[in-house]
Amino acid sequence: MSDADNWYDEVFEGRIRLGLKVSQMLHTERSEFQQIDVFDSEAMGRTLALDGVLQTSEVDERFYHEMLVHPALCTAPSIRRVLVIGGGDGGTAREVLRHREVEYCRMVEIDRRVVELSRQYLPTIGTAWDDPRLDLVFGDGVAHVTSEDVEPYDVVILDGSDPVGPSLGLFGRDFYAGVARVLAPNGVFALQSESPFLMERTFTAIQAALPEFFPRSAPYLGWVPLYGTGMWSWTLAGPTLDHQNLHESRIEAIADGCRVYSAEIHRACFALPPLVRAMLP
């Protein structure tokens, strides 16, 4: 992906690419699961890519992690027990654990090497590795929710990459059924749901599938500068989801550390342009 002139390009379906000028390639390896690249880039700082797809960077990671975590954690009736699936860079667990009401956060990441390399190279993103409330497990998130014996979770957060490679199973009906199985009766499921612009088919498929397992769901939009065309979506789902029922005290408690999320952004981000609304079932 890195050419002679030191551009690292994420190429999407052979038709559009986002390239970062690499100032230094720091690490590249083929793990058991995927190709892992870490490099310094002039535009985005320290950057992680998996299988050639840009995942996170020091400069823009707040756009993704805050918007994945806080809409769920600021509206769920209870947030004592949280499950994070994926999220190997540590940014999602960090945002979850900023909520003092969270007593236990289990994180199930399939690729131990992503965590090890993120701890080594991306220390500003994963700052909560040593939080005693974090229970980090290396394993298969699909198996965890579909077949393991677990206490119900108040919130389940899916922080996976695109539906290729090790993340493919995270976009299927079996997985959603598993999440429904481990979710508390009033629990909330938050997931990244891809770009409605660039990955319209995946976004549409997710929105069509969720209602089979969760009576209520609501997609919302934001920006992730690192992700191609910048328009990104996440979705909340749950049996009793009330996505505008904000717990103001939780928002106030995290506000100082937020660069992207706020009560104002929460109220606004569920507004969908007509062309996105038309993709909903």
Next chain:
Amino acid sequence: MSDADNWYDEVFEGRIRLGLKVSQMLHTERSEFQQIDVFDSEAMGRTLALDGVLQTSEVDERFYHEMLVHPALCTAPSIRRVLVIGGGDGGTAREVLRHREVEYCRMVEIDRRVVELSRQYLPTIGTAWDDPRLDLVFGDGVAHVTSEDVEPYDVVILDGSDPVGPSLGLFGRDFYAGVARVLAPNGVFALQSESPFLMERTFTAIQAALPEFFPRSAPYLGWVPLYGTGMWSWTLAGPTLDHQNLHESRIEAIADGCRVYSAEIHRACFALPPLVRAMLP
């Protein structure tokens, strides 16, 4: 900008690039003012670039044009007389003229070749060239507002490219003073104000300069997939700006043709992430 493998890359400050796979290069010329390229791309359809900067495409142009035009035209007290500066592809004039209350729309574009090539190659974008209310003039937008003898405009819309080449003067204090001069007492000025993420300095400079000429101003955000990292801003300004005072009947009249703008999006788009709010004066 187009390499041997047929990628057309917009390179920003040598550190980040967005590339489109070109299926066919249709036209390339150096006009009196700038380099003009028109090509077909797999991701964005027919696409226009000026001086190597991607300007508009068939596939994503609604994100830009609807969000530039309708927040102003759905809130301004009067919209009888509208001035468009730039906008050579015709998309902005098209959206303006969808409002039946508009009686006269003057468009001042500096580069006649951009209009001629847009008429030839981008007929789906400029669909209002023959509207009798359109008064298309080729000339200098800065001179028009700073020194020509004009009847006041109810709305002035700046649809220029980045602050390089022929658009540089559209980002200066002289230009803003000129807009204030030609704006009606309750008029509204709408401008594209660049990406707060990628062009933070330009965005911040615009927000700092506008209050010197317009007592009220309000930036808002959206997505333009063609513009690098996707997060884009526009700004409304005016002596008596009331940016949430929606004229519902105007929105209803244009709603059927809108793919991005709606009353819901209008109410949401002025919400700013804390990191953007921190850039305001």
